Amino acid sequence: MIKVILMLAVLICCSTGGEIAMTYGMKRVGELKDFHPRSILRFLGRAIQSAWVWLAIPLMAASFYSLLILLSWAPISLVIPASAFNYVAGALGAKYLLKEDLTLKRWLGVTLVFLGVLLVVATG
């Protein structure tokens, strides 16, 4: 059981960490101004030069593989609802690492999404 809990922690840390690193990297890259193919290519070119994006990719890959490992160790009815904690961990990461302003309304929305995902995957 301890190894399942540890792997769950790895899954949540890698998944949230990867997405936060990607967001931080993309914020530094700058926003996409228009949807002209040349602008999109230039935007992607700038993105692949960002070290934060390259940090995000292996973290996201690690989260995918830790999910696969977890699925081979524990029942899906435990693994998938537990991975819904990403929404809560993501909101905490956004507040404390990305310094986003999470209003009460947004917290309420995130909590409802988390509960809804729990219900949907529990019946899946």
Next chain:
Amino acid sequence: MLRRPSCLSPELPLPAETTRTYRMIHEHRLRFKTLFMVFLMVVCANIGDLLLKRGMTQIGAVHLSLEGLQHTLLATILNGTIWLAIFFLLGFTVCYMTAVSWADYSYVMPAGAFGYATQTLLAVLVLHEAVTLKRWIGVFIICFGVMLVGQTKPNTTNTQQAPS
């Protein structure tokens, strides 16, 4: 990004009412383009997952042996459906990267959960699957949560400002 009208001198501050209106228009535009990008993310992820499932069904069950894994790897490389799935999943990644370049992570991430609602709708409409009441309640709660998050300011870190 909104620009100051050229008829106004750059030294003169804009009237408070105009600044407020500018900020509101800027926020509406930001919200619209972020939600549109989230919609594209959800569509790409759903189609990608569906194609991946179809491709892996065509390949057959994976055998956990060296020979089995080699066979699966070769079969996935040669399978057109898998490549189409990868194309859509790449589209999802690009849409995600674009959305977080201008909006908060805590705005994009929960809004992306709308995918669970579209998956359920697709299951009913396309696959004619029976969906339990519990699942419909879950979908309703997700939609309500996404609606609440959608009403908040898309960007709170002030990386892109409206003109002041």
